Amino acid sequence: MGDDLSSVEDTALVARARAGDTSAFDDLITRHREKIYMHIGFMVRNEEDALDLTQETFIRAWRSLARFDGGASFLSWLYRIATNAAIDLCRKRKNRPQIEIELGAMAIDAASRTTPSSPETPGAGLDRVEIKRRIEAAFSELSPEHRAVIVLKEIEDCSYEEIASRIGCSLGTVMSRLFYARKKLQVLLGDLHEEF
Amino acid sequence: MKNSDQNEAQWDKTRALLKAHLAVPPLQHPDFINIQVLKSIRHEGKPRAAVALFPLRWLAWSGAGALAAAVVLTLIFLPHHFRPRSEGEFISQVIEARAEMPQLSLSSFHTPDERGVVLWIEGSEFIPASEVVR
């Protein structure tokens, strides 16, 4: 109900912003900046980059307001811009994990029918900092597209349809990406389960 | 596709780990975003080629009209001998799938209506349009 109301108000604000009313756009920024910042932050894993891209997202949105057709909600449209910006940045910097994880023994079998089984538990005795470091490293191993679906599905609890709308791809692509991203994270983090 | 319950349980643990540890620092000085964005867009002026919202309203009314028509047609044509089906009775499912070529990988999921099933192959080679596949 709350979402519906906010969507209705968004529509009115978007109409005013299109006519050049920057105070309406200011309200739209205030309304959505936290969500967009968090989403980008989850993807790029760097506070400064997240701030820069949040600004960039709103600037791009302003420039493209005429192309916003109202088919999806304004927030979904913002998410799509933000996700693309974050993917572009991840591709540019090709950030690899700070800590290399030996993947050789855990390679994913392309034809595997089940999630690969976890290796022995070298994580015994890992403290919280170490677990966090492992998770950050594993997450950095994902491609930007795979990160986007993991963030949207597992952290932001979006439905498949919402993810497809926010990324701008088909439902099948979302499900396929999610399948591979989960499989890879399972391989990289399976041994942490007993620690958790 | 076997051991799916076990995989699901394992993934729940991984999901919990991700949620617990992939934190993002809260947005400090949120108004700073507004200030920076507005500074930038005021230079640019009005968004280009703004259009009226008529299409949106038109779409909403069309959607509501179509929905009403669909309800009426369903009530007229719904067979009287319709029998409720038990949940999961008529759902297709991939039990097992194996790619016979190493470059292929497979995943499977249900269609949005939950009845059909999709087997998604990645890595199969591109076929030029000049080749006949019919």
Next chain:
Amino acid sequence: MRRAFLTLLALAVFATAVRADGDRIWSALVLAANENPERPVPKSLADVAPTIKKVFGYSSLYLLGEKKRDLVSGGEGWLVPSREFFFRVQCLALEDTFYKLRIELYRGEKLLLTTEVKLAKDAPLYIRGPMWGEGQLIFLFEVR
């Protein structure tokens, strides 16, 4: 030549299988592409078109070929909706509400995929195939 012989032999075996259980399996080879304007949906794809468009994200569908066969418990045979791609289908079991099938997908003489599926009536299996030209090949199976 060898392929044609194998196909004919299998079709003959399939055709002489013991008893039809009433249902038929329909398979089709579909090319999905994005075109503006959308082309009309082929009649035999009318039921599956919305799902294909939603799941695979394409606007226009071409039916490149289709074949139907009777489903017989224990029977097996070929379905050849196109010269390039075809299937060997084995009916492993007939349960109350579904058929358990083993399907092998071939491209020419090359086996690409083997899968075991439970197919309920009117609940299709969609297989995402390779890209062809500007479009996406999709293989469909449905008990009708």
